[in-house]
Amino acid sequence: MGVLETSGDTVILVMEVVGTVAFALSGVMAGARARLDWLGVVVLAVVVSVGGGTLRDLILDVPIDWLTESWPLLLAAAVAVVAIPVVERVGGDLDSRAHVLVADAAGLAAFAVVGADVALDQGVAAWAAAVLGVVTGVGGGVIRDLLVRRRPAVLSGQIYALAALAGTSLYVLLLEVDVEPLVATWLGVLTILAVRLAAIHWDWSLPVLRAPGGDEDED
Amino acid sequence: MGVLETSGDTVILVMEVVGTVAFALSGVMAGARARLDWLGVVVLAVVVSVGGGTLRDLILDVPIDWLTESWPLLLAAAVAVVAIPVVERVGGDLDSRAHVLVADAAGLAAFAVVGADVALDQGVAAWAAAVLGVVTGVGGGVIRDLLVRRRPAVLSGQIYALAALAGTSLYVLLLEVDVEPLVATWLGVLTILAVRLAAIHWDWSLPVLRAPGGDEDED
Amino acid sequence: MGVLETSGDTVILVMEVVGTVAFALSGVMAGARARLDWLGVVVLAVVVSVGGGTLRDLILDVPIDWLTESWPLLLAAAVAVVAIPVVERVGGDLDSRAHVLVADAAGLAAFAVVGADVALDQGVAAWAAAVLGVVTGVGGGVIRDLLVRRRPAVLSGQIYALAALAGTSLYVLLLEVDVEPLVATWLGVLTILAVRLAAIHWDWSLPVLRAPGGDEDED
Numbered sequence: 001m002g003v004l005e006t007s008g009d010t011v012i013l014v015m016e017v018v019g020t021v022a023f024a025l026s027g028v029m030a031g032a033r034a035r036l037d038w039l040g041v042v043v044l045a046v047v048v049s050v051g052g053g054t055l056r057d058l059i060l061d062v063p064i065d066w067l068t069e070s071w072p073l074l075l076a077a078a079v080a081v082v083a084i085p086v087v088e089r090v091g092g093d094l095d096s097r098a099h100v101l102v103a104d105a106a107g108l109a110a111f112a113v114v115g116a117d118v119a120l121d122q123g124v125a126a127w128a129a130a131v132l133g134v135v136t137g138v139g140g141g142v143i144r145d146l147l148v149r150r151r152p153a154v155l156s157g158q159i160y161a162l163a164a165l166a167g168t169s170l171y172v173l174l175l176e177v178d179v180e181p182l183v184a185t186w187l188g189v190l191t192i193l194a195v196r197l198a199a200i201h202w203d204w205s206l207p208v209l210r211a212p213g214g215d216e217d218e219d
Numbered sequence: 220m221g222v223l224e225t226s227g228d229t230v231i232l233v234m235e236v237v238g239t240v241a242f243a244l245s246g247v248m249a250g251a252r253a254r255l256d257w258l259g260v261v262v263l264a265v266v267v268s269v270g271g272g273t274l275r276d277l278i279l280d281v282p283i284d285w286l287t288e289s290w291p292l293l294l295a296a297a298v299a300v301v302a303i304p305v306v307e308r309v310g311g312d313l314d315s316r317a318h319v320l321v322a323d324a325a326g327l328a329a330f331a332v333v334g335a336d337v338a339l340d341q342g343v344a345a346w347a348a349a350v351l352g353v354v355t356g357v358g359g360g361v362i363r364d365l366l367v368r369r370r371p372a373v374l375s376g377q378i379y380a381l382a383a384l385a386g387t388s389l390y391v392l393l394l395e396v397d398v399e400p401l402v403a404t405w406l407g408v409l410t411i412l413a414v415r416l417a418a419i420h421w422d423w424s425l426p427v428l429r430a431p432g433g434d435e436d437e438d
Numbered sequence: 439m440g441v442l443e444t445s446g447d448t449v450i451l452v453m454e455v456v457g458t459v460a461f462a463l464s465g466v467m468a469g470a471r472a473r474l475d476w477l478g479v480v481v482l483a484v485v486v487s488v489g490g491g492t493l494r495d496l497i498l499d500v501p502i503d504w505l506t507e508s509w510p511l512l513l514a515a516a517v518a519v520v521a522i523p524v525v526e527r528v529g530g531d532l533d534s535r536a537h538v539l540v541a542d543a544a545g546l547a548a549f550a551v552v553g554a555d556v557a558l559d560q561g562v563a564a565w566a567a568a569v570l571g572v573v574t575g576v577g578g579g580v581i582r583d584l585l586v587r588r589r590p591a592v593l594s595g596q597i598y599a600l601a602a603l604a605g606t607s608l609y610v611l612l613l614e615v616d617v618e619p620l621v622a623t624w625l626g627v628l629t630i631l632a633v634r635l636a637a638i639h640w641d642w643s644l645p646v647l648r649a650p651g652g653d654e655d656e657d
Binding site for chain 3: 277278279280343344346347361365368370371373374375376377380381384424425426427428429
């Protein structure tokens with residue numbers, strides 16, 4: 001994580017921790033809704049938290065990060081273990097509560113910009129780094145939805161991948177024009193946070209494509 | 220792409236371009252049927268176009284081709300952007316129109332034979348190269364179907380993977396017996412085209428397995 | 439496969455063969471229930487048999503094993519070709535018969551411990567090796583369930599991944615405390631077999647998480 005490493009920024013790390021907790025919670029909730037067993041719920045929490053980074057690392061052909069840096073995976077598993085009895089008692093809407101949504105936005109912002117940074121370190125083109133940042137931020141949620149057989153939330157109307165794309169695109173553009181890495185990082189992160197939180201607050205959504213003559217999906 | 224490179228064949232390239240357009244269109248249509256938002260539709264178009272090659276490159280452990288050769292990904296995204304307003308007006312059966320099916324067959328043929336060629340360049344066995352050619356040709360469609368939660372079309376009755384397998388098997392066999400690479404390439408490509416177009420024209424399909432005592436799938 | 443290679447153990451190989459047959463059969467049955475065509479059924483049989491090892495090798499960034507050691511893939515395909523006419527006549531519950539369940543447990547045990555061993559050879563941490571052993575044992579079944587759009591069986595109540603985790607954890611722990619590799623291997627394998635067979639025999643299952651206020655899954 002070259003750029004971020006040299007900037008020595010602990011705020012990004014805090015956002016990653018907060019985001020990992022929120023991502024793991026979304027896995028727990030999705031597992032509860034799909035009536036998985038508790039081991040399945042732990043697996044789902046872990047998959048949401050590390051899935052995006054794993055996809056990115058596979059595509060970049062760099063070592064998978066959780067093989068060497070294990071705290072995100074272990075934290076996600078711990079969150080699941082703590083959350084399971086809470087969910088059984090409190091019920092199933094933890095992941096739509098306001099503070100969890102904010103934590104999730106923080107995770108999206110940190111993961112996406114860090115993901116773009118990791119990609120740039122491998123020498124890929126700027127646009128590909130922006131895309132791989134989005135993959136890092138949303139990949140875990142897509143795998144989660146596949147495993148519990150839901151329509152991938154990120155593809156159906158939410159301003160989520162788009163928020164990530166706005167931030168990672170800004171980040172790589174600013175680096176291209178030689179803006180200070182730390183400034184680029186923060187402008188990227190804040191863009192994602194701002195777009196995502198605004199979308200949640202004002203209930204923005206992307207228009208859904210409707211094909212008049214097409215056969216309708218069953219759900 | 221050793222063999223094809225030395226044969227300097229631009230017809231294959233044209234078929235790849237035509238195929239990328241057709242594959243992207245199938246992603247747009249699948250996205251419209253699943254009521255994804257427009258960003259999800261663009262993502263799906265891209266995934267169909269580059270998904271098969273990405274799977275092949277991951278399995279072969281070579282650099283993912285769209286990180287260095289970006290035109291297929293960008294072309295697929297452009298096709299989606301152009302197709303979305305058309306689909307909203309014209310309706311949902313673009314991908315079953317005759318010329319789109321022919322373009323899709325051209326893409327399948329080019330992608331599969333090029334994919335087998337890439338695999339042979341990595342020194343894998345001939346049969347594995349034939350299989351990886353098929354993966355290249357059909358992998359994007361399988362990921363598309365997973366994301367919109369449809370039964371993978373390629374596994375349920377169409378002569379599609381089988382057409383690809385016939386062509387890639389012929390291709391690697393001909394190379395094994397020292398046939399001129401250019402001749403092998405064309406015989407492979409034409410076999411896929413012929414089998415696929417014949418299957419479309421005469422409505423051939425593979426027999427579906429039915430287990431008398433088995434519990435039936437719900438759809 | 440360092441440790442196992444030096445211990446020269448053919449019993450593990452026999453268990454892998456038996457397990458490959460059982461895994462392939464589960465793919466055939468899942469394909470029949472989802473009404474795939476015969477090529478789709480062969481593909482599914484192969485995917486169950488080699489999917490877990492492929493995921494492990496991708497994560498570890500080592501060459502995919504079926505590119506160099508092709509017997510598991512070819513055996514799985516052969517099993518499917520033989521099983522398809524049988525299934526069509528005999529019906530759909532082959533994979534819940536007692537001897538197939540025992541063969542499947544043997545496969546799970548062998549694949550998981552061998553998978554953990556492959557991971558340790560790459561120098562990953564002990565806990566990651568235990569997890570990757572589980573991925574090796576259950577990954578093929580998860581991909582199978584995704585392709586036929588079923589809820590992943592391994593995440594929904596069966597003592598299956600848990601049996602694998604118990605055995606791979608014991609295996610890596612014993613190696614950490616310098617137990618003889620051959621002894622560690624057998625204690626790991628027998629743990630998985632014992633837990634899995636006990637779970638089948640006494641119909642053990644993991645508690646399913648229920649979120650009182652959560653919206654219920656549709657199936």
